Amino acid sequence: MRRQIQFLRRGAIVRLEDAPPTLTLLDYLRLDERAMGTKEGCAEGDCGACTVVLRRLAGERLAYTPVNACIVLAGQADGSEVITVDDLAGGQDGLHPVQQAMVDLHGSQCGFCTPGFVMALFALFHAPGRGALTRDTVNDWIAGNLCRCTGYRPIVDAAIAACGVAARDRFTDQEGDIARALAALDDGADLFSGTAERFFAAPASIEALGALYIQHPDAVLVAGATDVGLWVTKQMRDLRKIIWLGRVKGLDAIAATADGVTFGATATHAAAAPHLSAIDPDLGELLRRFASKQVRNMGTIGGNIANGSPIGDTPPALIALGATLILQRGGATRELPLEDFFVAYGRQQREAGEFVRAVRVPRLGSGEAFRCYKISKRFDQDISAVMGAFRLRLEGSRIAAARIAFGGMAATPKRARAAESALAGADLADPATAAAACEGLALDFAPMTDQRASAFYRMRVAKALLRKALIEIGGAATTTTRVVGRRETAHAATS
Numbered sequence: 474m475r476r477q478i479q480f481l482r483r484g485a486i487v488r489l490e491d492a493p494p495t496l497t498l499l500d501y502l503r504l505d506e507r508a509m510g511t512k513e514g515c516a517e518g519d520c521g522a523c524t525v526v527l528r529r530l531a532g533e534r535l536a537y538t539p540v541n542a543c544i545v546l547a548g549q550a551d552g553s554e555v556i557t558v559d560d561l562a563g564g565q566d567g568l569h570p571v572q573q574a575m576v577d578l579h580g581s582q583c584g585f586c587t588p589g590f591v592m593a594l595f596a597l598f599h600a601p602g603r604g605a606l607t608r609d610t611v612n613d614w615i616a617g618n619l620c621r622c623t624g625y626r627p628i629v630d631a632a633i634a635a636c637g638v639a640a641r642d643r644f645t646d647q648e649g650d651i652a653r654a655l656a657a658l659d660d661g662a663d664l665f666s667g668t669a670e671r672f673f674a675a676p677a678s679i680e681a682l683g684a685l686y687i688q689h690p691d692a693v694l695v696a697g698a699t700d701v702g703l704w705v706t707k708q709m710r711d712l713r714k715i716i717w718l719g720r721v722k723g724l725d726a727i728a729a730t731a732d733g734v735t736f737g738a739t740a741t742h743a744a745a746a747p748h749l750s751a752i753d754p755d756l757g758e759l760l761r762r763f764a765s766k767q768v769r770n771m772g773t774i775g776g777n778i779a780n781g782s783p784i785g786d787t788p789p790a791l792i793a794l795g796a797t798l799i800l801q802r803g804g805a806t807r808e809l810p811l812e813d814f815f816v817a818y819g820r821q822q823r824e825a826g827e828f829v830r831a832v833r834v835p836r837l838g839s840g841e842a843f844r845c846y847k848i849s850k851r852f853d854q855d856i857s858a859v860m861g862a863f864r865l866r867l868e869g870s871r872i873a874a875a876r877i878a879f880g881g882m883a884a885t886p887k888r889a890r891a892a893e894s895a896l897a898g899a900d901l902a903d904p905a906t907a908a909a910a911c912e913g914l915a916l917d918f919a920p921m922t923d924q925r926a927s928a929f930y931r932m933r934v935a936k937a938l939l940r941k942a943l944i945e946i947g948g949a950a951t952t953t954t955r956v957v958g959r960r961e962t963a964h965a966a967t968s
C-alpha cells in the first residue's frame with residue numbers, strides 16, 4: 474500500500490501525502506508550486522485556458538495527453554509526468570516551435586487563452602500518425618480552447634506551421650529517460666492517501682476496488698472527473714472520500730469481437746471513438762462533437778452512463794444499439810439491459826458498493842441500419858438539447874423491428890416505445906409511416922422547458938430527427954439531409 478500520490482514534474486518526483494482529496498491539479502500548480510503560466514478561466518472544463526499535458530506510458534511509446542487542469546484532481550496525475558506551459562521554452566532552444574509559430578503568425582492578443590492553446594498545440598505537435606494537417610483537424614483539436622479576441626484563423630495558421638512537420642524538440646530527446654522514470658513510478662501498489670474518514674484512494678486491481686468500495690460505499694467514485702470535477706469547482710462540495718478508478722488494471726480494457734465491443738468502464742471517449750465509429754460512422758461523428766479533446770481524453774464511457782444524466786450523449790445511442798451493462802459488487806457481477814439502469818431522474822439501478830464494470834455493445838446485423846443525431850446550441854463543446862438514436866431492421870422496405878432512444882426528452886435517457894410500435898411492420902416507403910411514428914413520439918414523451926430548449930422545440934426537433942432517420946435509411950444521400958457530418962464523407966475516427 475502506497476500512501477503518497479506521485480508524479481513527475483520537471484525531472485523530479487513530486488510526492489503528495491495527505492493533500493485534500495479534491496485538490497485540483499490547477500490549484501496544485503498555481504497555489505502550491507506557484508507555476509502561474511497555466512490560467513484559470515471558467516473552472517469547468519469549457520475554455521481550455523488551464524490546458525496542461527500529461528505525458529504517460531502507452532505501451533511502447535509515450536502519449537502526450539492534453540487535459541483541463543481545472544477539473545482534473547491532482548491525484549489523477551499519479552504515474553504521469555505533468556508538463557505545463559512554463560516548461561516549454563528553455564535553454565538554447567528559446568521558444569518552443571509552437572510558441573514561436575504563435576508569435577510569428579500573430580496568434581495572440583490579450584494572451585489569456587494563449588497558454589492553453591500552446592499546450593493543446595504542443596500535444597498536437599507530439600500526436601502520433603497525425604498525417605497531413607488540415608484546418609478541420611486543427612479545428613477539432615482546439616475545439617476545447619476558447620479565444621475571445623485574436624480569432625482562430627491565425628491560431629490555426631500557427632498550428633499548421635508548427636505541427637505540420639515531424640515532431641522533434643527537447644521533449645522527444647528526453648523520451649527514453651522519461652519512459653524509464655515513469656515505468657519506475659508504476660509500482661502496481663494500491664494507493665491510499667489520507668485517513669479512513671478523508672482520503673484519496675486509487676486501487677490497482679478490480680479485486681482491491683471491489684473490497685474498498687464495499688468498505689466505503691459512501692465514497693465518490695471518480696473516473697475522468699469531467700463531471701465530479703465540477704461538483705468541486707462549481708458546487709464547492711466537500712468530497713471526503715474519493716476512489717479514483719484510473720489505476721485499476723484492466724478496467725479500461727476494450728475487447729472487440731465479430732459480434733460486438735465490450736468497453737471497460739474507464740475506457741475514455743478518446744479510446745472508444747474508433748471502436749464506436751467502426752460500428753457506425755454516426756457514432757464517430759457523435760464522439761467528435763462530444764465536449765472537447767481535453768474532456769474526451771479524461772471522460773469515460775462508464776462515467777457517462779453512471780452519472781445518469783438525461784442529456785448524456787452515449788446512453789441513448791447505446792440503448793438504441795441494445796447494449797448490456799455489467800455491474801460489479803465485491804467479486805459478484807450482474808448484467809442488465811442498459812435501458813433498465815436508468816430508473817428516474819438522479820436514480821439508477823446501482824446498489825451500495827456496486828460499480829459499473831463494463832458495457833457490451835452489439836454490432837449491427839445484416840439488414841440493420843443505424844442513425845444518431847446530436848442537437849445542441851453550439852456545434853462544438855456543448856451539451857445536447859436533444860439527442861436521438863435509431864436502429865431499424867429492414868426486410869426489403871418493410872420495417873421488421875425498430876429501437877429508438879432519446880436524450881433530453883425525459884428525466885432519463887429513454888426508449889420511444891410507441892414510436893417503435895408504430896414502425897414495426899410498417900412500410901418505410903409509405904409516407905404515412907413517418908406520420909404514425911411521430912404521433913407515437915407525442916405519446917412517448919412530455920419534455921420539459923429549460924435554458925437549453927423549450928418543450929415545444931424539443932418535441933418538434935425529435936419528430937424532425939425521426940423523419941430524417943427514416944428518409945436517410947430509406948436511401949436519401951446525407952448530402953440532402955445534413956450540413957455537416959455527412960456519411961458520404963464520414964469523418965475519420967477522432968479521439
Ligand SMILES: Cc1cc2nc3c(=O)[nH]c(=O)nc-3n(C[C@H](O)[C@H](O)[C@H](O)COP(=O)(O)OP(=O)(O)OC[C@H]3O[C@@H](n4cnc5c(N)ncnc54)[C@H](O)[C@@H]3O)c2cc1C
Binds near residue numbers: 519693694774829
Ligand atoms: C466541458 C464539458 C463538456 C462536456 N460535454 C459533454 C457532451 O458533449 N456530452 C456528454 O454526454 N457529456 C458531456 N460532458 C459531461 C462528462 O464529460 C461526461 O458525462 C463524461 O462521460 C463523464 O465521465 P467521467 O469519467 O469524467 O465521469 P466522472 O466525473 O468521473 O464521474 C461521473 C459520475 O459517474 C460515477 N462513476 C464514474 N465511473 C463509475 C463507475 N465505473 N461505476 C460507478 N459509478 C461511476 C461517479 O461517481 C459520478 O457520479 C461534458 C463535461 C464537461 C466538463
Ligand code: FES
Binds near residue numbers: 514515541542
Ligand atoms: S479554466 Fe476553463 S477549462 Fe479549465
Ligand code: FES
Binds near residue numbers: 583622
Ligand atoms: S488572445 Fe485574448 S482571449 Fe485569446
